[in-house]
Amino acid sequence: MSRPMTYAMIGGGTDAFIGEVHRRAIALDNTAVLVAGALSSTPERSIQSAKQLGLCHDRSYGTYQELFEREQARQDRVDFVVIVTPNDTHFPIAKAALEYGFHVVMDKPSTHTSEQSQELSELAIKQNLLCCVTYNYTGYPMVRQARAMVRDGSLGTIRKLIIEYHQGWLATDLESSGQKQAAWRVDPSRAGLGGALGDIGTHAENLGSFITGLEVDSVYAELNAFVPGRQLDDDASVLLKYKHGAHGVITASQVCIGRGNGLSIRVYGDQAAIHWNQESPDELLYTQIDANTMTYTRGGPGLSSDAQISTRIPQGHPEGYLEAFANIYRGVVEAIRTKRDGTPETALSQLIPTIKDGAQGVQFVERCVESASKGCSIKF
Numbered sequence: 001m002s003r004p005m006t007y008a009m010i011g012g013g014t015d016a017f018i019g020e021v022h023r024r025a026i027a028l029d030n031t032a033v034l035v036a037g038a039l040s041s042t043p044e045r046s047i048q049s050a051k052q053l054g055l056c057h058d059r060s061y062g063t064y065q066e067l068f069e070r071e072q073a074r075q076d077r078v079d080f081v082v083i084v085t086p087n088d089t090h091f092p093i094a095k096a097a098l099e100y101g102f103h104v105v106m107d108k109p110s111t112h113t114s115e116q117s118q119e120l121s122e123l124a125i126k127q128n129l130l131c132c133v134t135y136n137y138t139g140y141p142m143v144r145q146a147r148a149m150v151r152d153g154s155l156g157t158i159r160k161l162i163i164e165y166h167q168g169w170l171a172t173d174l175e176s177s178g179q180k181q182a183a184w185r186v187d188p189s190r191a192g193l194g195g196a197l198g199d200i201g202t203h204a205e206n207l208g209s210f211i212t213g214l215e216v217d218s219v220y221a222e223l224n225a226f227v228p229g230r231q232l233d234d235d236a237s238v239l240l241k242y243k244h245g246a247h248g249v250i251t252a253s254q255v256c257i258g259r260g261n262g263l264s265i266r267v268y269g270d271q272a273a274i275h276w277n278q279e280s281p282d283e284l285l286y287t288q289i290d291a292n293t294m295t296y297t298r299g300g301p302g303l304s305s306d307a308q309i310s311t312r313i314p315q316g317h318p319e320g321y322l323e324a325f326a327n328i329y330r331g332v333v334e335a336i337r338t339k340r341d342g343t344p345e346t347a348l349s350q351l352i353p354t355i356k357d358g359a360q361g362v363q364f365v366e367r368c369v370e371s372a373s374k375g376c377s378i379k380f
């Protein structure tokens with residue numbers, strides 16, 4: 001039996017959003033144990049958060065630099081590092097982690113520029129380390145089912161993708177209230193080039209690529225900032241042309257009053273279509289030409305092996321966001337074992353999103369911003 005893996009978290013202090021989601025997802029399968037952290041932007045708050053999470057005093061670090069230096073020197077150094085800080089800090093933290101020899105799991109958008117993501121990708125290869133980017137929606141069993149069905153030809157040739165990610169939480173000037181998640185997301189120096197485009201448009205782009213395997217050829221984007229004073233878009237509409245002829249539409253908006261996390265994808269082939277919606281994630285609708293729509297259900301009959309290995313409990317008991325996130329971490333741990341112990345690659349490890357996908361997401365943002373400013377379509 002190998003010992004359970006251990007991890008350190010950078011960011012994700014007790015006042016943060018996504019760090020806690022990562023911790024819960026990892027704990028769901030007990031894939032790894034949190035033993036170290038540099039959890040906040042100031043040493044005092046980092047130590048305070050570490051205390052609240054019950055970390056040992058000698059592994060509660062004030063800064064990420066201190067964490068990497070001291071963890072590297074330990075016999076029982078952590079197996080991997082999870083980076084859940086605001087976007088502007090991802091690149092220096094991930095670069096340092098890889099240089100110190102730690103496997104990395106980082107949240108999206110991976111970096112501010114696609115060159116930075118490319119640099120991380122090359123560094124990870126050079127160091128033989130994993131660099132995963134948590135495009136967590138790829139962890140849903142029925143998204144994996146959709147991918148398997150596109151790949152086995154159940155839709156025929158893909159013609160059209162319609163991907164929507166709509167939220168309403170930035171429909172007002174929330175940032176002025178001091179709400180921290182809103183404040184950094186509307187600040188270009190912290191969020192990067194994209195507002196809604198970078199925050200949720202990158203999830204939409206990644207979902208389309210993951211399911212269909214299609215590569216984007218060009219984009220034509222319109223970006224709006226509806227809330228006065230915003231420097232970044234809070235609403236994005238993008239027309240995409242894919243290589244081999246398919247077309248797509250991505251609409252990503254954070255001013256859609258009443259919407260929570262309305263992520264959905266429709267893929268139309270010349271033989272059939274599929275529709276998946278994040279807010280009913282256990283169902284995948286499938287319609288063949290001249291036939292009634294049928295519903296594939298998580299845990300039900302006729303599913304692909306990728307969907308089956310990504311599910312835990314029987315059909316009818318709902319699974320959701322945390323389980324999908326946890327599926328990414330199951331793949332991460334298996335991918336690290338492959339690199340560390342030379343064990344064969346597993347089906348789950350082959351499904352995890354990497355920094356290559358991260359680079360593609362950042363490139364998508366860059367090309368859309370260029371397109372919107374020039375008013376023309378931009379090649380990838």
Ligand SMILES: NC(=O)c1ccc[n+]([C@@H]2O[C@H](COP(=O)([O-])OP(=O)(O)OC[C@H]3O[C@@H](n4cnc5c(N)ncnc54)[C@H](O)[C@@H]3O)[C@@H](O)[C@H]2O)c1
Binds near residue numbers: 086
């Ligand atoms: N995958 C998803 O669905 C998803 C969802 C939400 C957020 N995210 C991404 O996760 C990241 C964090 O988002 P959030 O909403 O949790 O932000 P947040 O503001 O709630 O939390 C950020 C945390 O990072 C800490 N931090 C900042 N600088 C630091 C540094 N130098 N060292 C250590 N800690 C530092 C802050 O103190 C805070 O604890 C962003 O990149 C965001 O895009 C992804």
